[in-house]
Amino acid sequence: MSGETVPAEMLVPRFLGRGEIDFVPRPVQEPGREQLLIRTEANALCGSERGQFFDGSKVTPGHEAAGVVVVTGPETRTAAGTRGVIYLMEFCGECRSCALGFTNQCTNKRGDVGFNKDGGYGPYVLINENVFFPTGGDVPLAEATMLLDVMGTTGHAIRRGLRLREDVRSLGIAGAGPVGLGALAMARMLLGSEVTVVISDLSPYRLDLAGRLGGKTIDLREKTLAEGLREHGLDEVDLAIDTSGKGAARQSYLDILSKRGALVCAGHGEGLSLDVSRDLIAPERAVLGSEYFRYDELSSNLQILRDYLPYLGQIITHRFALQDIQEAFEIFWRGETGKVLVEQ
Numbered sequence: 001m002s003g004e005t006v007p008a009e010m011l012v013p014r015f016l017g018r019g020e021i022d023f024v025p026r027p028v029q030e031p032g033r034e035q036l037l038i039r040t041e042a043n044a045l046c047g048s049e050r051g052q053f054f055d056g057s058k059v060t061p062g063h064e065a066a067g068v069v070v071v072t073g074p075e076t077r078t079a080a081g082t083r084g085v086i087y088l089m090e091f092c093g094e095c096r097s098c099a100l101g102f103t104n105q106c107t108n109k110r111g112d113v114g115f116n117k118d119g120g121y122g123p124y125v126l127i128n129e130n131v132f133f134p135t136g137g138d139v140p141l142a143e144a145t146m147l148l149d150v151m152g153t154t155g156h157a158i159r160r161g162l163r164l165r166e167d168v169r170s171l172g173i174a175g176a177g178p179v180g181l182g183a184l185a186m187a188r189m190l191l192g193s194e195v196t197v198v199i200s201d202l203s204p205y206r207l208d209l210a211g212r213l214g215g216k217t218i219d220l221r222e223k224t225l226a227e228g229l230r231e232h233g234l235d236e237v238d239l240a241i242d243t244s245g246k247g248a249a250r251q252s253y254l255d256i257l258s259k260r261g262a263l264v265c266a267g268h269g270e271g272l273s274l275d276v277s278r279d280l281i282a283p284e285r286a287v288l289g290s291e292y293f294r295y296d297e298l299s300s301n302l303q304i305l306r307d308y309l310p311y312l313g314q315i316i317t318h319r320f321a322l323q324d325i326q327e328a329f330e331i332f333w334r335g336e337t338g339k340v341l342v343e344q
């Protein structure tokens with residue numbers, strides 16, 4: 001079933017490596033059983049695409065896509081014309097994890113959109129229906145991309161922390177990149193404005209944006225984390241989220257964690273060394289990982305996005321047309337951005 005005319009061929013960006021992207025023609029595929037063809041309208045750039053940009057990619061990258069269903073395959077229920085976002089992990093829906101809703105921990109995953117299957121930087125993308133999440137007509141698709149890494153990944157990390165610590169009065173965030181800014185915004189939404197949220201980084205641009213979103217900023221070029229914390233009237237934080245992936249950042253947040261506190265590591269990268277007696281046993285602290293998010297978190301996050309669209313929209317600072325994707329990445333890597341989008 002098709003809702004609009006679909007071309008036989010499209011021009012997709014090809015990530016050659018060495019920081020170069022060109023465009024090549026590719027056929028637009030027909031959806032098979034339980035598949036949908038999506039016309040992408042927006043895809044957000046992500047720090048996790050560094051490897052694809054500099055080392056190249058066999059598939060079309062893009063894992064933070066929003067678009068419109070244009071052709072539906074057999075045995076699907078979604079109508080052509082439905083707007084929504086694409087969940088990265090093609091989960092099986094049947095394994096032990098999926099049965100409990102832990103779709104981000106599927107043990108029989110079919111693929112990762114934009115990493116080992118063609119993703120959202122192409123004009124059209126073919127997906128399994130179960131990873132499509134309809135967002136309704138009232139949220140612009142550009143802003144809807146924030147339901148993925150910006151709100152999804154960070155909301156999950158905060159909810160993981162809240163399972164271990166109920167009485168959170170303060171939260172610290174390492175890194176004010178797009179995920180750090182998302183964690184800040186989601187902390188304000190999920191914990192309420194009476195909870196103090198501190199956020200540290202080395203980039204004045206990103207700290208300025210974090211300040212506008214209501215974070216208590218700490219500029220690590222000028223002071224240590226502990227000094228910055230004291231200036232905001234705190235000695236410790238109850239929850240910490242590491243979005244930086246840096247060992248030094250994880251270590252310094254562990255040092256300022258309160259008794260019963262939890263450090264949630266949401267940024268891939270370096271390690272962390274623990275003195276188990278001092279760091280974990282005596283203060284009953286927890287260190288835990290958080291990977292992407294559960295598909296079923298999208299519906300409550302959509303409600304948050306609807307309620308706070310202008311506030312959350314501040315996280316998107318740059319928008320480029322698809323043909324300018326090269327420039328979009330170059331500006332993104334310079335670090336003076338929030339979330340950067342390519343739109344078609």
Ligand SMILES: [Zn+2]
Pocket residue numbers: 045046047048063064149
């Ligand atoms: Zn991402």
Ligand SMILES: [Zn+2]
Pocket residue numbers: 091092093094095096097098099105106107108109
């Ligand atoms: Zn599964």
